[in-house]
Structure formats: structure tokens, C-alpha cells
Amino acid sequence: QKTKEGFLSKISKAIAGKSTVDEEVLDNLEEALVSADVGVDTTVRIIDRIEQRVAKDKYVGTGELNRILQEEIENVLVDAPSVGSYTFDSPMPAKPYIILVVGVNGVGKTTTIGKLAYNFKKAGKSVLLGAADTFRAAAVDQLTIWSDRVGVPIVKQEMGSDPAAVAFDTAQSAVSRQSDVVIIDTAGRLHNKAHLMDELNKIKRVIQKFIPSAPQEVLLVLDGSTGQNALEQAKHFTAATDVTALAITKLDGTAKGGVVLAIADQFKIPVKFIGVGEKMEDLLVFDKHEFVDSLFSLQ
Amino acid sequence: MFNNLQDKLESAFKNLKGQARITELNVASTIKEIRRALVDADVNYKIAKEFTDKIREKATGEKVLNAISPGQLMVKIVKDELTELMGGEEAVFNAKGNPAVILIAGLQGSGKTTFSGKLANYLKSKKGLSPLLVAADIYRPAAMEQLRVLGEQIGVEVYIEPENKDAVSIAKNAIAESKSRNKNVIIIDTAGRLAVDEQMMTEVADIKNAVNPQEILFVVDSMTGQDAVNTAKAFNERLDFSGVVLTKLDGDTRGGAALSIKYTVNKPIKFVSNGEKMDALDVFYPERMAQRILGMGDITTLVERA
Ligand SMILES: Nc1nc2c(ncn2[C@@H]2O[C@H](COP(=O)(O)OP(=O)(O)OP(=O)(O)O)[C@@H](O)[C@H]2O)c(=O)[nH]1
Ligand SMILES: Nc1nc2c(ncn2[C@@H]2O[C@H](COP(=O)(O)OP(=O)(O)OP(=O)(O)O)[C@@H](O)[C@H]2O)c(=O)[nH]1
Ligand SMILES: [Mg+2]
Ligand SMILES: [Mg+2]
Numbered sequence: 001q002k003t004k005e006g007f008l009s010k011i012s013k014a015i016a017g018k019s020t021v022d023e024e025v026l027d028n029l030e031e032a033l034v035s036a037d038v039g040v041d042t043t044v045r046i047i048d049r050i051e052q053r054v055a056k057d058k059y060v061g062t063g064e065l066n067r068i069l070q071e072e073i074e075n076v077l078v079d080a081p082s083v084g085s086y087t088f089d090s091p092m093p094a095k096p097y098i099i100l101v102v103g104v105n106g107v108g109k110t111t112t113i114g115k116l117a118y119n120f121k122k123a124g125k126s127v128l129l130g131a132a133d134t135f136r137a138a139a140v141d142q143l144t145i146w147s148d149r150v151g152v153p154i155v156k157q158e159m160g161s162d163p164a165a166v167a168f169d170t171a172q173s174a175v176s177r178q179s180d181v182v183i184i185d186t187a188g189r190l191h192n193k194a195h196l197m198d199e200l201n202k203i204k205r206v207i208q209k210f211i212p213s214a215p216q217e218v219l220l221v222l223d224g225s226t227g228q229n230a231l232e233q234a235k236h237f238t239a240a241t242d243v244t245a246l247a248i249t250k251l252d253g254t255a256k257g258g259v260v261l262a263i264a265d266q267f268k269i270p271v272k273f274i275g276v277g278e279k280m281e282d283l284l285v286f287d288k289h290e291f292v293d294s295l296f297s298l299q
Numbered sequence: 300m301f302n303n304l305q306d307k308l309e310s311a312f313k314n315l316k317g318q319a320r321i322t323e324l325n326v327a328s329t330i331k332e333i334r335r336a337l338v339d340a341d342v343n344y345k346i347a348k349e350f351t352d353k354i355r356e357k358a359t360g361e362k363v364l365n366a367i368s369p370g371q372l373m374v375k376i377v378k379d380e381l382t383e384l385m386g387g388e389e390a391v392f393n394a395k396g397n398p399a400v401i402l403i404a405g406l407q408g409s410g411k412t413t414f415s416g417k418l419a420n421y422l423k424s425k426k427g428l429s430p431l432l433v434a435a436d437i438y439r440p441a442a443m444e445q446l447r448v449l450g451e452q453i454g455v456e457v458y459i460e461p462e463n464k465d466a467v468s469i470a471k472n473a474i475a476e477s478k479s480r481n482k483n484v485i486i487i488d489t490a491g492r493l494a495v496d497e498q499m500m501t502e503v504a505d506i507k508n509a510v511n512p513q514e515i516l517f518v519v520d521s522m523t524g525q526d527a528v529n530t531a532k533a534f535n536e537r538l539d540f541s542g543v544v545l546t547k548l549d550g551d552t553r554g555g556a557a558l559s560i561k562y563t564v565n566k567p568i569k570f571v572s573n574g575e576k577m578d579a580l581d582v583f584y585p586e587r588m589a590q591r592i593l594g595m596g597d598i599t600t601l602v603e604r605a
Contacts, residue, residue: 034344037524040335105547105575106408106520136575137412137452138445145440190550223408227341227524229552250407253493255526278407278438 026051029069036258036295037227042265046073073292076261080245080270084216087285088123096128096174098182098207098214100167102200102237103221105188108249108275110139112221113183114146115275115283120181121152128177130170130184131156132163132203143185150280153177163187163199164206171210184215191236200241217244219272222263224248225255234263249275252282256295321361321369329373330355340553340592343528346562354380378589385558386585390542390567393513394422398431398477399484400510404503404538405518406530407491410546412442414518414572415488416449417580422484423455431482432457433473435466435506436490446488453577456480466490467505474510487512494533504537515540516569519556521548527556528563535564542569545583549573555592 026047033043050072057068084093099116101109110133117127129147131154133139140156147154155170167184174182186203189196207214220243222230237243248257251274260271271286330351337347358376393399401418403411419430432450434457436442443459450457458473470487477485489506492499507515517540519527534540545557548571557568568583 031344034338035525037341037526040338104522104550106410108408136445137448138441141441141444142439149440190547192551193549223520223522225406225524225526225530226520226522227552227556228339229341229522229550232551250493252495253406253526254495254529255524259524 025065032296033073033258033261036256037230038258038295039228039231039262042076042262045265046076046261070289070292073261073295074288077264077288077291078268078270080272088119088125092125092180094213094216096171096179096182096211096214097216098171098174098184098211099217099219100184100186100204100207100215100241101219101221102186102241102243103188104190104223104233105136107188107221107223107226108247109133109188109221110142110146110185111278112219112247112249112273112275112283113143113185114150115280116183116273117146117150117152117181118280119283121150125180126178127152128170128174128179128182129154130167130182132166132170133185133187134159134161134163134166135187139185139187146280164203167203168206168210171207171214175211191233191240197236197240200237204241218242219245219247220269221247221249222257222260224251224257224275225253226259228259228262230259231262231266234267234269238267238269243269245270245272247271247273247275248286251294252276257291258295260291261295321358321372325369326355326358326373329370333373333377336593337555337558340555340594341522341524341527341559342555342592343525343559343562346528346559350380350384350558350562374593374595378586378593378595381558381589381592382586385561385568385588387561387565387567390569390583392542392569394426394428394484396484396513398474398482399514400474400512401484401486402489402503402507402510402512402515402538403487403518404489404515404534404540405491405544406493406520407439409491409518409520410544410572411491411518412436412445412449412488413575414516414544414546414570414580415446415486416453416455416577417572418570419450419455419486420453420577421580422486423453428484429482430455431473431477431480431485433470433485433487434459435469435473435487437464437466437469438490442488442490449577456482458485466502467509470506470510494530500533500537507538514542514569516542516544517566518544518546518572519560521545521554521556521571522550522552523556525559527559531560531564535566540564540566542567544568544570544572546572549579553592553594554588557588558592 086092103109120127131140131143155173157166218241220237246269251257274284274286276282334347334351403415405411419432422428422430434443434446447457460469463469515538517534571581571583573579
């Protein structure tokens with residue numbers, strides 16, 4: 001995993017022997033956060049909070065400051081509500097539990113689905129995939145290869161067919177097969193394209209015709225190397241489909257994915273999963289503490 | 300957004316009514332606003348700093364004409380400077396050769412395969428060339444099938460060796476094949492890779508050495524954030540690419556990564572990709588990009604109107 005000979009230690013050096021948080025420390029902090037894609041607004045808010053807290057607590061010592069920094073940044077990240085929550089190992093809150101996976105083009109939706117299926121299956125659950133990306137060239141083939149790789153069934157139709165119809169078929173098949181978890185892939189779409197966003201809504205409504213409480217999860221996949229545009233993505237996908245959780249991919253690269261701090265700050269959506277590679281094992285359950293640590297790792 | 304930056308600059312200058320020149324003093328808060336606008340647009344933090352320092356130098360002492368406000372003048376200076384930086388000398392795309400070889404590289408999901416199809420379509424329909432697409436991504440599930448489908452859509456042959464697990468040899472074989480099939484340009488689609496993946500970076504460098512491409516295009520997602528600099532630098536060090544392709548510009552991203560990349564590696568942006576369809580390809584307009592990054596409407600008309 002990422003090394004974190006970190007920024008926090010760099011900051012510690014900068015403040016060694018000082019009794020207050022001075023400009024230099026705050027400048028360093030600002031640079032680290034903005035360079036991790038946290039964005040100016042959220043960075044300023046975090047820094048304000050740290051300034052207030054330090055003024056109030058009269059911080060002593062560098063160890064203390066490190067803890068304050070880490071805590072304040074972690075506090076921005078929201079936890080998933082405990083009601084209706086799940087882990088790979090625990091029983092699912094509903095059966096079938098339907099996860100609809102959405103996001104802009106190329107972020108890693110289909111790959112994340114493969115990884116999720118692998119993890120659920122490994123934990124002993126029966127999984128069904130739905131290939132509702134009928135648009136992108138070879139999208140169905142790609143998901144089919146994942147279903148073979150993991151060894152889970154897939155519901156599909158030919159390319160160009162109605163994605164809502166595939167989703168409906170999938171839900172129906174899940175009930176008759178008594179699947180535990182259903183994961184539905186959708187085509188990548190840019191959030192500023194209204195007709196494509198409507199299509200997502202239609203997919204959702206069609207599933208609900210069959211199972212009113214579904215989909216239990218709408219997972220928005222974000223590319224960890226995306227900058228401030230991820231905020232727009234969160235905003236529009238939430239408006240169209242009530243996103244319930246985020247997955248951040250490609251964090252095995254040098255990008256930090258800090259924009260999720262801004263998203264958590266503004267939209268209060270929890271991050272649940274992290275993608276750290278292209279293989280089916282390369283999925284982690286999100287851990288606040290480690291994530292904040294890695295924001296400050298130096299390359 | 301234009302109004303936003305413009306308004307901010309106006310208010311930064313509001314106490315300076317009647318001043319005829321932009322001075323050290325009155326420029327400071329404006330520079331801060333501009334820097335912030337750039338960082339909000341995903342321009343790299345350090346580059347935004349350097350760039351605005353340059354603007355400060357350039358603007359200081361500049362005479363404010365009666366016709367426009369100091370805020371407008373500042374925006375114009377920034378936009379002109381940005382346009383120049385984004386453009387530079389005219390970008391030429393070289394598809395001459397027998398065959399001409401074009402290598403496509405970049406991060407995962409950036410839009411390489413889609414762009415490969417678009418480029419083939421463009422060279423065929425607009426330049427009268429006879430392209431061969433080469434599927435050299437041996438890793439991603441259904442990558443070859445994806446390229447095959449795109450080739451079919453545009454009526455361009457695709458070279459595929461489903462069983463070959465060596466991308467370098469696929470590329471080499473494709474060149475030999477292009478001669479017997481009478482193709483004069485070959486476009487090699489490669490797998491997505493991270494700059495820190497040593498093995499994969501070696502592979503693409505090996506492909507380059509084996510096929511000696513006329514053009515190596517680095518394909519980058521225009522929504523990329525601060526990391527664009529690291530990636531562009533690393534790919535450039537390994538491949539010394541000849542141009543950049545910016546994808547997904549049909550979105551609403553401000554696209555500051557374009558500036559970061561140009562600033563860091565100084566390679567021309569040769570194409571932009573703005574849609575999923577095979578004809579959604581455009582040449583690059585530096586001024587449009589500058590305006591987009593600044594979140595502006597058409598500044599020139601505004602300045603003229605003032
Ligand atoms: N390094 C790395 N690559 C990833 C990760 N997740 C996905 N990828 C790669 O990113 C590329 C795009 O992934 P897909 O799963 O096809 O993305 P998608 O969102 O389904 O794409 P569309 O359906 O075309 O919108 C592929 O090359 C994946 O192997 C990750 O966590 N790390
Ligand atoms: N809206 C939009 N989508 C694009 C554009 N270019 C590519 N895409 C989409 O982005 C996704 C990824 O494109 P690919 O061409 O598969 O990307 P890639 O770089 O080949 O991906 P890997 O081979 O997995 O690394 C697909 O859903 C494409 O349809 C574009 O300019 N605009
Ligand atoms: Mg997909
Ligand atoms: Mg590809």
C-alpha cells in the first residue's frame with residue numbers, strides 16, 4: 001500500500017518548537033489538500049475549523065496537532081447510515097438486495113461490479129449480474145467475461161436493446177433464482193446529458209414496478225483521478241437517482257481522490273468502496289483513517 | 300461563471316475607481332481571485348501560482364483604457380496569456396508514411412479505444428487514407444472485441460490476434476500485415492496503464508521502439524484533477540509523445556488539466572474528443588479552451604461592448 005512518510009511529519013517539522021499554528025503550517029496544509037483535489041472551498045472550511053479548534057484548545061506539541069489535523073479532516077467524511085447497512089459477510093438487509101451502478105464514462109463501473117461480485121460470492125452469497133449497458137461497444141461481452149471469471153450468472157440481451165428491459169428481466173430473474181445480491185451495470189453517461197439521466201430514472205422505476213423498495217443501493221462510481229468535476233457528477237446523479245453510496249476507483253495510481261472530501265462535505269454521501277487495481281481482488285472497503293492518511297502521502 | 304470571475308475582479312478593483320494604471324498594490328487581490336478560479340478549474344496548484352505570478356508582472360503598469368474597467372482588462376490579459384500558452388506553434392498531425400504508424404497511450408478509461416476508432420474514421424473519410432486499427436490491448440476484458448465493433452461501425456479493418464499474449468509482437472505483425480492489405484496508416488490501440496506501473500510502462504515503451512511511430516498520442520480525460528501533471532510527465536518521459544488528445548469535452552468540466560499538461564510537457568493538443576459517437580472528434584482551439592478554463596463566455600465581445 002501507499003507509504004506515508006507524510007505530509008503530517010513535514011508539518012510537524014515546520015511547527016517544531018512553535019506554540020501556535022502559524023501561516024506557514026496553514027499554507028502547507030492548504031497546498032497538500034488542494035493538491036489532493038479536495039478543492040478550494042472545502043480546504044478553506046477545513047482550515048477554518050482547525051484554526052478555531054487550535055485557538056480554543058490552545059494546542060500543545062506536534063503530536064497533538066497531527067491528531068487534530070487528522071481528526072478534523074476525517075470528520076468531514078460521513079459514515080454510512082447504520083440502518084440498512086451491510087458488509088460482504090453479514091446478511092443483506094433485503095433479498096434480493098439490488099445494487100444499481102451508475103457513473104460517467106470510463107470511471108470503472110463494470111470492473112467494480114466484477115470485484116463486488118467476487119467479494120459477495122467469496123462470502124457465500126448468491127450473486128446475479130444484469131448487463132444494462134447495451135450501448136457501449138462490447139460492454140455486454142466485458143461484463144460476461146467478468147461473470148465467467150467470478151463464476152456468477154448474468155442476465156443479458158443483445159446490444160442496443162432497452163436497458164430498462166434488461167434491468168426488469170434481471171430483477172425478475174433474481175426473485176425466481178432467490179439471489180442474495182443483484183448488481184446492475186449501466187452505460188457510462190455524462191451528467192449534463194438530460195436524456196441519458198432520464199434513462200437512469202426509468203431503469204429505476206422499472207425495477208420498482210417489480211420490487212418497490214429496490215434498488216436498495218445506488219452506487220455512484222467516481223474515478224479517483226477526477227478533479228472538481230466529480231462534485232457536479234455527485235450533484236446530478238444524486239438528483240436523478242438518489243445516490244446512496246460512492247465507490248472511488250484507480251486509487252492505486254498517484255491521484256489522491258481528495259474530491260470525495262468535498263463531496264462528503266456538500267452532499268453527505270458516504271464512500272463505501274475503493275478500487276486499487278484491475279483484478280477482482282483489488283477492492284477495499286473504505287476506511288476513513290487510512291484514506292486521510294494517504295491524502296498526505298508524498299510520492 | 301464568467302460573470303462570477305468578472306464580478307469578483309470588479310469588486311477587487313472597486314476601491315480603485317479613477318486609477319489609470321494597474322499597480323502592484325491594486326493587483327494583489329485580483330491575482331488571488333484568478334488563481335482560485337484556475338485551481339477550481341483543476342489547474343495544478345503550483346502551475347496556477349506560477350502562471351498568476353507571470354500575469355502579475357505582465358499586468359503591473361498596464362494602462363487602463365477608459366473604455367474598459369480594470370477588472371475587464373485583467374480578465375483579458377489572463378485570457379490572452381492563457382490562449383498563447385495553450386496554443387503555441389500550430390499543431391501538425393503527421394499521417395504520412397508507408398505505413399504511417401500512430402501509437403495511442405494513456406491511463407485506464409481515458410478514451411483511447413474510442414479515440415482510435417474516431418481517428419481511423421477521420422483519416423479514412425476526411426483524408427482519404429486507408430487505415431488499419433490494431434488491437435494491442437491484451438488485458439482488458441473484451442478490449443479487442445470493443446475495437447472490432449467500432450471498426451465495423453466505421454468500415455475500417457481491425458487487426459486482431461486473439462491468442463497472442465504479447466502486445467509488442469501484435470504491433471509488429473500488424474505492420475507486416477498492413478503492407479499485404481494495402482493500408483497506409485495503422486493506429487495501435489494499447490491497454491490503459493498507470494504511470495507508476497513499471498511493467499506496463501516498459502511494455503508501451505517496447506511497442507514504441509518496435510514500431511517507430513510517426514505520432515504518439517497521449518489520451519487524457521479532460522475531467523482529470525491535480526494528478527494530470529504527474530501522469531503527463533511520466534508518460535512523456537517514457538514515450539516522448541508527439542501530441543495530446545483531450546477527451547470527454549462534451550461534459551461540463553472546466554478542463555484545467557489541459558493547461559497543466561501543456562505547461563508541464565509543452566506538447567501540442569492535437570485533437571479533442573467530445574462524444575461517444577465515431578464522428579465526435581474536433582481539432583483543438585486554444586482560445587476556446589482558455590475561455591472554458593476561466594469559465595467565461597466570449598470575453599472579446601464583452602470587452603468590445605464595454
Ligand atoms: N488501475 C486501475 N484501473 C481500474 C480500476 N477500476 C477500473 N479500472 C480500469 O479502468 C478502465 C475502465 O473500467 P470499466 O470498468 O470498463 O469502466 P466503466 O465505468 O464501466 O466504463 P464505461 O462502461 O465505458 O462507462 C478499465 O481498463 C479498467 O480495467 C482501478 O481501481 N484501478
Ligand atoms: N461522453 C464521452 N464519452 C467518451 C468520450 N471518449 C470516450 N468516451 C467513453 O468513455 C468510456 C471509456 O472509453 P474507452 O475508449 O473504452 O477508454 P480506454 O482508454 O480505451 O479504456 P481502457 O482501454 O480500459 O483503458 C467509454 O464509455 C466511451 O464511450 C468522449 O469524448 N465523450
Ligand atoms: Mg462499463
Ligand atoms: Mg481501451
